[in-house]
Amino acid sequence: MNNFQYVRAEGLDGAARFVAGHVGAKFIGGGTNLVDLMKYNVEKPSSLVDLNRLSMRDVSELPDGGLRIGALVTNSDVAYHPTVSTRYPLLSRAILAGASAQLRNKATTGGNLLQRTRCVYFYDTATPCNKREPGTGCPAKEGINRTLAILGTSVSCIATHPSDMCVALGALGAVVQVTGPGGSRSIPFEQFHRLPGDHPEIDTTLAADEIITSVDLPRTGFAGHSAYIKVRDRQSYAFALVSVAAGLEVADGVIAKAGVALGGVAHKPWRNPQLEQELLVGRPANRDTYHEFQRALLAGAQGFGENDFKLKLAPVTVVRALEQAAHEGEQA
Template sequence: MNRFSYTRANEVSQAIEQHRAKGAAAFIAGGTNLVDLWRVNVAHPQVVIDINRLPLKQIEPTAAGGLKIGALVTNSAAAYDPQIAARYPLLSKAILAGASPQIRNVASVGGNLLQRTRCVYFYDAGTRCNKREPGTGCPALEGVNRMHAILGASEHCIAVHPSDMCVALAALDATVHLSGPDGSRVLPFADFHRLPGDTPHIDTNIRDDELITAVELPKQGFAQHHAYIKVRDRASYAFALVSVALGLELDGDVIVNARCALGGVAHKPWRNTDAEASLQGKTLSAETVRNFATDLLRDAQGRRGNAFKVELTARAIERAFLGASQRSFEESGL
């Protein structure tokens, strides 16, 4: 039996102080991932701090022209918010592609960022797993790895990050607001999640005693030209084999700006800013898109169970460009 104590915080400072004082504590909002991990004996919090009363449920414009989303805004509230739907439809579509309506109704924005991999070995406490128990090994390297990483992996872990929302946030260049005992700080979204390296048990660059308070979106939302493509085994309530979040700024057929993040292929939402920069000033064409996909996947490494993902990702990128540019296959030559 998992024995634990429960407490509730009403202010951010109170939650941080309770966490500091309690030791092996965990913040809980929707709990849609924490409770799952708890049930299978992967998470072992001794103290649970309920943060649902914190004043972090607002969606507000920023002075810079962007939007600030409180960490306790539910996934459903974010997806259907009129400001987000109109200015950042890429984010809205990504959220609605994830989980189920029931889960989205309780899952929080902050919790979505912190959810952990769904690797079957990580969830099975009876198997070895470097992410769960560092130094024990990674059975997925030669085992069941159909869902696993083709980019940014290491010999210690080839798990992938499961979020749809985070792929869109990566493409939008969001930032994450954090509060802790040492004060507040803002972390670029690109620096929030980590690649496995030789420390796969550390998922993010947030400190144990810090709390996510908000996610901030910049002014540019790619409302006119965007696409979120999710390739999965069934039409709903399934994690991505591959996903693509794409935002384009076009001047006729010329690419002015492009952002592309991949999901289901790495330990974190995957971007290559050099490859994106190479698109600037180029005419949107089948050749341009194929060359971009080649650049983005140049270091991809498939294994016995997931080598198909390399070609699948390239095709998904092409499909995203078609959707974002509002072209047909016949027009594009793809």
């Protein structure tokens, strides 16, 4: 790990100004990913601005009936929060499917959104990687890519976003609140993470000097019909090969509202609200509907050898998650 200056932030404005004014400075929340990457010399910040003394630890009701989760609320505290587990069980399940208890106790809501990829080439500083060092190349396309992306890839990068929580936040249609020297803004979840394109070194649309202050959930959270299915190499404490967060509102056997996002398949949680409207809403909640939807959602998927199995795994996982969500709460 490189030497760096440590600063305890006393206010949002001062913290953002410090990072804006110091090249290579970064914010730190829980640090479970950042400190790990610093140990591998993948991240080499000149300064770390510790946000933990700022007041972003509350879960609070919003006037519109939604729920605001402060950026510093730990993953554990979100997952076990009574309002979250009751009204947004999809979010609780996704969080508890990820990492270990120790990591969830330390990792924050804001930090979870900013996790870097787990691609082995990104982690290994002895190899090229366009995400770590732009312009050096991507060995993953012809190399070790079993865990990597099949959708939204570019010539430069086939990395996946590793979060479980973000897959649920995508399906729920969360909004990310951020603030920085240029003011505050709201970022719809689908616009928060980006596809790699020609700039795989940039994971999100958040500026380097902007701070996530909260993640806001909409009023309804698919409390009656939701499922998080995570397919992985071992039953616990492993990243997703493919995961699906599915939420439905069903009335008289017909889908009234839907949110579906995939993890483990792209540089961001993979979701298409337009297709949900066109191919799920107003249709009967049955397997034919789900199949037609998954074919459209996953159109254009491309494997790179080791990860070809995801081309078969992703479609069946989408269908299974939708079936499980639709039947949730029914008597066996």
